[in-house]
Each structure stands twice: as structure tokens, then as C-alpha cells.
Amino acid sequence: MKPLLLTLLSAALCSATWAPAWAAPMSKADYQAAHDVITQQYKTDQAACGKLAGNAKDVCHQEVKGREKIGQAELEQSHEPSDKHAYEVRLAKADADFAVAKEKCDDLAGNPKDVCRKEATSRHVAAKGDAKVVEKSAEAKSDAREKMSEVRQSSDMDKRDAAYAVAKEKCDALSGDAKTTCLKTAQMNR
Secondary structure: OHHHHHHHHHHHHHHHHOOOOOOOOOOHHHHHHHHHHHHHHHHHHHHHHOOOOHHHHHHHHHHHHHHHHHHHHHHHHHHOOOHHHHHHHHHHHHHHHHHHHHHHHOOOOHHHHHHHHHHHHHHHHHHHHHHHHHHHHHHHHHHHHHHHHHHHHHHHHHHHHHHHHHHHHHHOOOOHHHHHHHHHHHHHOO
């Protein structure tokens, strides 16, 4: 049963996770089904960790917790795709890796243990920083798209105003009904 659950969850998350940001979000029913799979897998994996002893058991529990948090974050990204949720997925992965690495350091003693923890912390800080850079980059791109849209609209309006001024000037050479018709046509094309 475990391989089936993993396969179903992987298929659901992969298809939703790799979908483009503009793709339709996951349906509520699919979300709930995937959530149930994650919860069931977490319980199954935690029970399997119970068979271990010592630090191996602690490492196993951290790995299971990490997979569950990553799965939940990926599920949220699939359900409601956003830059914020993508950041939370990266952060969940960084946190999970850090928790497991710290726990694995407990197998060591003295200076090697201290070095192991410092290396784990360094990798964690770097991963969180990278996640923040990606998030801010996505925000900057979004802001740039909005500003470009505003600039285009302003430019289009300026072009229309300039074309209207030319048409109006041409109408000044006319008189009477021809001038009135010319001005109305210029105004409609504005």
C-alpha cells in the first residue's frame, strides 16, 4: 500500500508543482485527497521509525517530519500557486534538510560534532538566502511587468493625443460643416 500512496501523491504533486504559474489551481477535492495521502503517509512513516533505536530513530523522525512539511508546502503551492507558496516550498526544504543534518550530527562528539552543526547551519542559511533571492526576483519581475504596462498605457495615450493634435490642426484649414465633421472624426479616433 505504501508504494501506491507514494505514487499517487507523487503524481498529484508533480503534475501540479510543475504546472506553470498561470495554470488553474488544484480543485478542493483534489486538495483534500492529496492532504489525506500526506497525512496517512506521515503516520505510516512515523510508525516505521518506531522500529529503530537511538539516533537512527531520531533521524528517521526528522526525515518524516521534513517530508510531511515539504509535502504540505507543495500541496499549498499546487492548490493556490503563488510566489509566496513557492518560497514556502523552498523554505520547507531548507528547514527539513537542516533538521535532519543537525540530528545526524548527534552521532558525532567534540569538535567534529561542532563542525558538523556549523556546516549544517551554514547550508541552512545559504538555502534560506537563495529562497529569499528567488522570491524577491519573482516580485521584482512582477513589479516590472506592472510598470511596463503603465508605461505602455501612458505611451499609447500620448500617441493618441499627438495624433489628435495633428488631425485637429489639419481641420483648422477647413471651414464650416467640413471643419465640424473633420473635428468630430478626429475626436472619435482619439
